[in-house]
Amino acid sequence: MIKKYLIVLIAISISLFACKDGIKVETMPEKTFEEIKLKIPKENKIKQHSMDSTSFAVIKDSIILSFYQKNNLKTFWVSDVVRGNLLQTLYNLEDEGLFKSHFPLDSIDKQEQNITNLSDNDLVNYDILLTETLLKYLIKVSRGSIQPNKFYNDYTLNENSFDYLTVLKKLQNEDFEAAIASIKPQHLVYKQLKEALKLIDEFKINSFPRIDIEDKIRLGDSLEEVAVIKERLIFWKDLSPKDSLTLLFDEETELAVQKFQMRHGLAPDGVVGAGTLSALNITPAERKQQIIANMERWRWYPRSFGDEYIILNIPDYSMQVVRNNDTTRSHKVIVGKASRKTPVLNSKLTHLVFNPTWTIPPTIKKNDIIPATAKNRSYLTDKNITVYDRSGAVIKPEDWNQRDAVSYRYVQSPGNYNSLGLVKFMFPNKYAVYLHDTNSRSFFERATRSLSSGCVRVQNPFELSAYLLDDEEKWSLEKILNLVKTNKTTEARMNRDVQVHLLYWSAWSENGNLKFRDDLYEKDFKLYEALSNQL
Structure with missing residues (x-):
């Protein structure tokens, strides 16, 4: 259905990187692009152009070649509505645990803003750029950025295969969002991970100081570290906010520790020992990396389990x-x-x-x-x-x-x-x-x-x-x-x-609560690092 007004809000985020233990840590998003509003009283179209042999020769991917051949060697993204849907998809790709820095969004944004002034040749090249970028997105969001059987020696998974050409052809004649969604993982855990990504972004800081304790802390202990532990439990929403924090490890704190432990698959004994302390010291930025790594894994897993x-x-x-x-x-x-x-x-x-x-x-x-x-x-x-x-x-x-x-x-x-x-x-x-x-x-x-x-x-x-x-x-x-x-x-x-x-998955969400497990085989952060370097 064609909407009378289409508003595409574009918010592209800078990837700020800090180095921690040799791992790139991507911070929470910040706006870098001006907000663009396409106010369209009807479905406007830019002029469709034929692709000459010079333009066609620059296309290297066989899927894209076939796509344009099926389209009679003419540009595809002429409808402002269809193109606007594509831009929304690309500008929201972080919702799928992908990296904006891996896509030519700067170039797309500049050309979109100047689209009425582009030459015929530039419009053809822009059309090809949009198709190439969408195909890259479809591949990454459907089967992942990394081949697991090459990345790990203890993985044996059949690679998911998709008819990307058919998906591309559906975009104009069918509901755009449904066509894109059809290629994404539909497993409950993947949806729980997408929700977890939203939940972790609600935390407005990326890191905090480590908590160091010499011995276990339990009910009845009174130590300076108890106040810091309470702050951390309040931060993760396992303890209700307080006007002031005492140094006493009281029953309310014990219950909050137990809640934290259950969310992390730890024995819920209410005692802050080595395992609980280790989980308390993992930062929001690291948890976000963990979620993104698990989303990648779920793109590897079979679409149907039987x-x-x-x-x-x-x-x-x-x-x-x-x-x-x-x-x-x-x-x-x-x-x-x-x-x-x-x-x-x-x-x-x-x-x-x-x-x-x-x-x-x-x-x-x-x-x-x-x-x-x-x-x-x-x-x-x-x-x-x-x-x-x-x-x-x-x-x-x-x-x-x-x-x-x-x-x-x-x-x-x-x-x-x-x-x-x-x-x-x-x-x-x-x-x-x-x-x-x-x-x-x-x-x-x-x-x-x-x-x-x-x-x-x-x-x-x-x-x-x-x-x-x-x-x-x-x-x-x-x-x-x-x-x-x-x-x-x-x-x-x-x-x-x-x-x-x-x-193997070590993160998800349930009923608005983040769930994490110990990364037994140290796969999460190594995978995140590899993903962040994949273009």
């Missing part, structure tokens, strides 16, 4: 099973430690193994099993590990030879002592990781659960097994529990498609 899927958030130590957009199960998980990261991947559940054996993978064999066996040969017997040579012959502990140790195959027998516990959930991937039970179930009570060697340990695995197999006759919970008592290794094939998504 009708039924398992989705796991590594920094949150949580896993959900979703069927037809409804979360049907939630489980705590234990993920890989920083030195042995759980990878990011998409796959499909194929089968479950009850009472599994464990063939020890190369990294654990080299770093854990061989050193332990070299110190004490009884280690193998204590852990119920059988050793095989290359021919498949069993090597007795007394015959174990350290010089040949790397060539041996080490297999742990089924049972309660098995590191995989009593069930594992299999899905193909190049990292040889899977979901599994554990023989250390008390670890699920910890707030920080990056403890494994890369695989994912799942709480309540038998209930999950019965749900996924969904066969009361063969695989009821009761029958599964009876089966695991036998120590007999048994395989159960899946009878329906359940996708598996091991993902």
Whole structure:
């Protein structure tokens, strides 16, 4: 629908950079362009121009070439309304976590202001510039600025592909905003991140002094640092503003600390220890970087997770099973430690193994099993590990030879002592990781659960097994529990498609509240730095 009046407000922000620990920190936006108002009583158009061979030759991108060929080699952005919609999209690109400094907005602004005085050749070049800029925007906002499989060695994701030419063609004949929105991620978390970006911009300062304490601070303590902690809690809106701040760590402060801790995935004990202090010292500018990095990741993730899927958030130590957009199960998980990261991947559940054996993978064999066996040969017997040579012959502990140790195959027998516990959930991937039970179930009570060697340990695995197999006759919970008592290794094939998504996101928002998790693998700020340098 053509509007009678179109007002395009353009506010371009300078990117002010400060250097902190070698990372560029982009400050909150400030206006740099004069406000432009296009008052149009009707849909005005500038004259459409044909593109000669000289103009056409400067276009290098095949998508843009095809776009203009479909448009009979004529300029496209002749309607002031359509062009105004484009300008609004470009001038609001920071809402998508993109960087204005990566787009030629200065040049676009100058030419737009002077559009009635541009020569025919300049109008053609301006039209091409607008199309090139929009395509760059579409690519960045749809599949990201960085290829994850090249940036990380622990990511295996299929790159999202889009028909950009079709999107470009839709812009004139369909609702402009809807055409642009169709290419953006539609996941709830991405929308929560966009909201988080707005929320973090409400904080008008970028940084604050570090808080340093020697010991934990808890209820009843009276220290100078308590007043500073209260100020910080008021800043983050976890504590109500006060006319004056006392030095007493009172019950109201304890509750505010607990609220802050819950927003950050910390144990809500109301005590300011190392973890809580670290989170309190992260600045708004750094939190904004974290949000932008997570928005980029969600542009990498599949547009559809499937009708039924398992989705796991590594920094949150949580896993959900979703069927037809409804979360049907939630489980705590234990993920890989920083030195042995759980990878990011998409796959499909194929089968479950009850009472599994464990063939020890190369990294654990080299770093854990061989050193332990070299110190004490009884280690193998204590852990119920059988050793095989290359021919498949069993090597007795007394015959174990350290010089040949790397060539041996080490297999742990089924049972309660098995590191995989009593069930594992299999899905193909190049990292040889899977979901599994554990023989250390008390670890699920910890707030920080990056403890494994890369695989994912799942709480309540038998209930999950019965749900996924969904066969009361063969695989009821009761029958599964009876089966695991036998120590007999048994395989159960899946009878329906359940996708598996091991993902990494450390920021979002819920009901107007910012949520953050510890960046376990130190991915956020490195990614932000790479993004800020991407043109």
